[in-house]
């Protein structure tokens with residue numbers, strides 16, 4: 001009996017140890033899977049460029065990638081509070097965000113563009129004065145649109161909802177990142193993107209300020225992905241060169 005108890009206690013210890021280490025072996029990625037082609041739902045899976053980049057980083061660090069899907073404006077908070085290790089959601093580097101979290105080296109360039117209906121009279125960012133503009137809550141599109149004179153802002157939880165509102169004639173334009181814009185325009189008739197972009201920006205991965213070791217590891221992994229051509233390969237899988 002004594003032997004058995006010892007064995008049981010031993011097994012319990014091993015089990016609890018395993019429980020502890022499995023947490024340590026995870027790399028938790030906070031994202032908002034409403035942002036094709038960077039992160040989106042495909043069946044019951046979350047896929048996209050950011051997912052593959054984070055998977056490659058996790059592989060490099062010998063960790064298991066765990067994806068936490070949440071509202072866009074919770075992504076940075078969850079990194080800040082330590083609930084997630086990485087925030088990867090097509091996150092634009094901004095001075096304001098850098099006050100709360102660190103950003104890795106950039107892995108993509110992007111732009112905020114304007115989606116309009118094909119028959120719209122909006123031909124450049126200057127024409128947005130006085131218009132009703134749809135944005136995704138908490139995004140750089142939302143932040144920049146606040147400076148447009150006399151404009152009315154409609155904030156949506158998902159970029160797709162802003163595009164729906166545009167299709168229904170509830171708003172005049174949507175300001176959103178260029179790659180999801182291309183996806184939404186290709187999926188819906190009667191929409192186009194204004195030639196002149198609204199702003200240019202860079203995407204990077206958010207990491208807690210005190211986690212400098214992870215920042216170094218992620219930057220090293222990103223460098224390796226760039227140098228080996230693997231980053232280009234991932235991007236090419238989701239974005240064709242001619243669109």
Ligand code: GLN
Nearest residue numbers: 035089090091092139140
């Ligand atoms: N790049 C934009 C930002 O960082 C939007 C990102 C997103 O909607 N996932 O605010």
